[in-house]
Amino acid sequence: MDPIIEKHTISVLVDNEPGVLARVIGLFSGRGYNIESLTVAETDAEQKLSRITVVTSGTRMIIEQIKAQLDRLVPVHKVRDLTDEGPHIERELALIKVAGTGERRIEALRLADIFKARVVDATLTSFVFEMTGAVDELDDFIGLMRQLGLVDVSRTGIAAISKGPAAL
Amino acid sequence: MSEKLTGAEILIKALRDQGVDVIFGYPGGAVLPIYDALFKQNDVRHILVRHEQAAVHAAEGYARSTGKVGCVLVTSGPGATNAVTGLVDALMDSIPIVCLTGQVPTHLIGNDAFQEADTTGITRPATKHNYLVKQVDQLARTVHEAFYVARTGRPGPVLIDLPKDVQFAEGTYTAPQEVRHKTYRPQVKPEIARVEEAIELIASAKRPILYTGGGVINSGPLASQLLTQFARMTNIPVTSTLMGLGAFPASDPQWLGMVGMHGTYEANLAMHGCDVMINLGARFDDRVTGKLSAFAPGSKKIHIDIDPSSINKNVAVDIPVVGDCAHVLEDMIRIWKARQKQLDKAALKSWWAQIGTWRSVDCLRYQRTDKVIKPQYALERLRELTRGRDPYVTTEVGQHQMWAAQFLPFEQPNRWMTSGGLGTMGYGLPAAIGVQIAHPDALVVDVAGEASIMMNIQELSTAVQYKLPVKIFILNNQWMGMVRQWQELLHGSRYSESYSEALPDFVKLAEAFGCVGLRATSVDELDGVITQMIETRRPVVVDVCVDQKENCFPMIPGGKAHNEILLGPDDKPGQATPEEGMVLV
Ligand SMILES: Cc1ncc(C[n+]2csc(CCOP(=O)(O)OP(=O)(O)O)c2C)c(N)n1
Ligand SMILES: [Mg+2]
Numbered sequence: 001m002d003p004i005i006e007k008h009t010i011s012v013l014v015d016n017e018p019g020v021l022a023r024v025i026g027l028f029s030g031r032g033y034n035i036e037s038l039t040v041a042e043t044d045a046e047q048k049l050s051r052i053t054v055v056t057s058g059t060r061m062i063i064e065q066i067k068a069q070l071d072r073l074v075p076v077h078k079v080r081d082l083t084d085e086g087p088h089i090e091r092e093l094a095l096i097k098v099a100g101t102g103e104r105r106i107e108a109l110r111l112a113d114i115f116k117a118r119v120v121d122a123t124l125t126s127f128v129f130e131m132t133g134a135v136d137e138l139d140d141f142i143g144l145m146r147q148l149g150l151v152d153v154s155r156t157g158i159a160a161i162s163k164g165p166a167a168l
Numbered sequence: 169m170s171e172k173l174t175g176a177e178i179l180i181k182a183l184r185d186q187g188v189d190v191i192f193g194y195p196g197g198a199v200l201p202i203y204d205a206l207f208k209q210n211d212v213r214h215i216l217v218r219h220e221q222a223a224v225h226a227a228e229g230y231a232r233s234t235g236k237v238g239c240v241l242v243t244s245g246p247g248a249t250n251a252v253t254g255l256v257d258a259l260m261d262s263i264p265i266v267c268l269t270g271q272v273p274t275h276l277i278g279n280d281a282f283q284e285a286d287t288t289g290i291t292r293p294a295t296k297h298n299y300l301v302k303q304v305d306q307l308a309r310t311v312h313e314a315f316y317v318a319r320t321g322r323p324g325p326v327l328i329d330l331p332k333d334v335q336f337a338e339g340t341y342t343a344p345q346e347v348r349h350k351t352y353r354p355q356v357k358p359e360i361a362r363v364e365e366a367i368e369l370i371a372s373a374k375r376p377i378l379y380t381g382g383g384v385i386n387s388g389p390l391a392s393q394l395l396t397q398f399a400r401m402t403n404i405p406v407t408s409t410l411m412g413l414g415a416f417p418a419s420d421p422q423w424l425g426m427v428g429m430h431g432t433y434e435a436n437l438a439m440h441g442c443d444v445m446i447n448l449g450a451r452f453d454d455r456v457t458g459k460l461s462a463f464a465p466g467s468k469k470i471h472i473d474i475d476p477s478s479i480n481k482n483v484a485v486d487i488p489v490v491g492d493c494a495h496v497l498e499d500m501i502r503i504w505k506a507r508q509k510q511l512d513k514a515a516l517k518s519w520w521a522q523i524g525t526w527r528s529v530d531c532l533r534y535q536r537t538d539k540v541i542k543p544q545y546a547l548e549r550l551r552e553l554t555r556g557r558d559p560y561v562t563t564e565v566g567q568h569q570m571w572a573a574q575f576l577p578f579e580q581p582n583r584w585m586t587s588g589g590l591g592t593m594g595y596g597l598p599a600a601i602g603v604q605i606a607h608p609d610a611l612v613v614d615v616a617g618e619a620s621i622m623m624n625i626q627e628l629s630t631a632v633q634y635k636l637p638v639k640i641f642i643l644n645n646q647w648m649g650m651v652r653q654w655q656e657l658l659h660g661s662r663y664s665e666s667y668s669e670a671l672p673d674f675v676k677l678a679e680a681f682g683c684v685g686l687r688a689t690s691v692d693e694l695d696g697v698i699t700q701m702i703e704t705r706r707p708v709v710v711d712v713c714v715d716q717k718e719n720c721f722p723m724i725p726g727g728k729a730h731n732e733i734l735l736g737p738d739d740k741p742g743q744a745t746p747e748e749g750m751v752l753v
Contacts, residue, residue: 015350015351018300019288019289019292019298019300022289026292026293030293061480061484064480065477065480065481068476068477068479068481069477071476071477072475072476072477073297074317074351074352075351076351077350077351
């Protein structure tokens, strides 16, 4: 009976003080938890709050443990399991550089249009696309670009928020 | 009002306002302004240790025996790194400590300056929380916050790193009353619905057990009283972890002794066979549970803990109750009485009868002889000869520690100081110093092994300087006995590097430090030596030459279940210890 591995997206509201990210990352590495994606940025400059979004996986017991451990860190205000709490939106932004000429270049541009990726830089031999979307949409587009001259990708990791009017 | 003070003065004022009367430390370049400020006042006493690790252990001994926060002051770089073992020790055993470290001036941080270390980086996983103070006006607030964080919730060590320029800079003081922590508010009062569920479950039990831990002691003496009250009104048997000894009086007939790897037969079998387990402030540590899949198989479990992350960490429980032990016990007693609960008398009677048959096994028996001092016998004599003197006991780590836990009775909390979670050899002597500082007239004994005591032996000098009459009771078996025991059991008796070679003459060593040295080599000498030790109002080192081959039983080998407990040397494990057991520490 293999325990079921679940994937959860967790939002953590923290004081934006030095070392807070190191505390969170150290917690995950020190206790052997997975990090599939982790993003952080200040979301309230006045109150000096940052929001960390972490995607992690583990058994139910581990997921609960991760939340309890996060909550125990002194600078943490709130921990919310978006996956548990109902419908939410997850988005990621990617910058994708593709180099090439001729038919491949035209095909890349055509696919970008279909995937609603924007051209944010162009030369005669390259494009940089900006694309925002769900993780697997980005994966699909990047997969296609791989065959058309992909040279570089930069992804932000996942930002997530619950649906409806309620705040974190 | 807003009189200007230097950072060092602000620090001392803040410590005083936090009720600090003693600080354990060691000076160095990066804390000289603080030492200067200490020099100019008389409220905070400084105890000069001989190694920074010992400063933290001494503060732990002080904290554990008083319930107050222990305070440490060390310099940057090596001062801070030397303190790390003590910090982790306090973290594992939930001991409230505030550790102040010097740091190079802010403009040099990151430049590999002389005696610079990334102290907050190094100690992040070694503390409950830590701070680097870069502005003098943040200093007082940070100190007050640090004490609050250290003592509330699940207690632990908090470190404040203080750059030297901040110690010199002038700023204003903030009083403790003006500081309220932004985020940290541990839950101390339980959800009543959960307590009610717990009471209903307990009342339905046929074979209940109270499994208590260090959380009861950390909660304060009231929790111990309430535990005793609840246990007596329900007649539920009580066991405890290593850290919880003393919360329930050892002389009480309901006391089963310690649970776990070297716990008693009756405690372990009662844990295995119970139908309702009430975990009060313990954490299902691997030393207690043994093989997880066979841990108390038929039981429903209630877990009362102030730290939500302790719940469902190792063992899934049926009723979690988050709260401080004293608060929860108060509610439990009130609800039990209000609902006029009673346990099934017949069931409880046969449970006690069953426990009686386990007890009659007399699991702590050992071969008595007058040819050689058995370590257990030495502790029995220590127990008898210190009876009525309310001794405080610290230990080092090894067989002697487990024997002390088995053979010394603790009637009250805060009398037993041992390194449980980290198992730090070298803990006992400095911890005893901290206890003696807090209780100058008490009898304080460090039950030691000859190997462990060498790890912080330099602290004899501290004991002499401050005229602290600590007693170092070495059960000298000339082996790292606990290592040898594992090698015997698990590694074909290949005693690799576990013999204590080239030992010093402990009597002469004691004398060289200015302590009194005593030795007992035979059973006849033992009582006289112990009596002399007790009566000497000076630090005493006693070299008790004990049986070199004795092993510590009962023992549940790693990866085994409670009911696979070995009772003595002739008791062989049913099958060779399984691979998964071998890899366990
Ligand atoms: C700092 C540290 N290093 C190593 C160990 C591993 N260890 C546990 S018990 C022990 C032997 C202790 O020997 P001694 O102090 O003579 O006690 P005994 O077991 O003989 O009573 C060792 C090496 C430890 N617990 N702590
Ligand atoms: Mg030894």
